[in-house]
Amino acid sequence: MQLSERAVKEINFQQLFGLNRTIAVVGLSAKSIRASYEVASAMQAYGYRIIPVNPMLAGTYILGEYCYATLNDAAAALRVEGIGIDIVDCFRKSDDIPPIADAAIAIGAKVLWMQMGINNESAAAKARTAGLQVVMDRCIKVDAAIYLNRRTQ
Incomplete structure (x- = not known):
């Protein structure tokens, strides 16, 4: 069994989704046909606040939320509102994850989430050591x- 599979089994998804309400989506596209947009839109519909992070779209609005260039910029702006970023959801290549993990640690995120097809064991280990769920x-x-679905049954 790979480390990532074992770590996923140790995560309490009920607690993860129940307690964490603000999700920074790194690599969020403004194009509705992209997976990042579809996923972020669904999470927003589920009641989560989505914070777009994409340096190419910084200063625009995606899904009604201001888009930031970096996680640090997003975290600083949200601090003014008294809000922290709970989950950092990554739509970037596996090789791009280490600096995102470092930023997630620096801003005090609770969860580092890498979408389908994204794996980076060294970044995951560093994030776990810093206390993040991965x-x-x-x-x-x-x-x-x-x-x-389980919550409503």
Whole structure:
């Protein structure tokens, strides 16, 4: 069994989705046909606040929320509102994850989530050591839907 599979089994998804309400989506696209947009839109519909992070779209609005260039910029702006970023959801290549993990640690995020097809064991280990929960190679939209379905049964 790989470390990532074992770590996922140790995560309490009910607690993860129940306690964490603000999700920074790194690599969020403004194009509705992109997976990042679809996933973020669904999470927003589930009641989560989505914070777009994309340096190419910084200063624009995606899903009605201001888009920031970096996680640090987003965290600083939200601090003014008294809000922290709970989950950092990554739609970037696996090789791009280490600096995102470092930023997630620096801003005090609680969860580092790497979407389907994204794995970076060294970044995951660093994030876990810093106290973050880490999920790799899973879709947050799918797991949230499962959690929400179980909660209503």
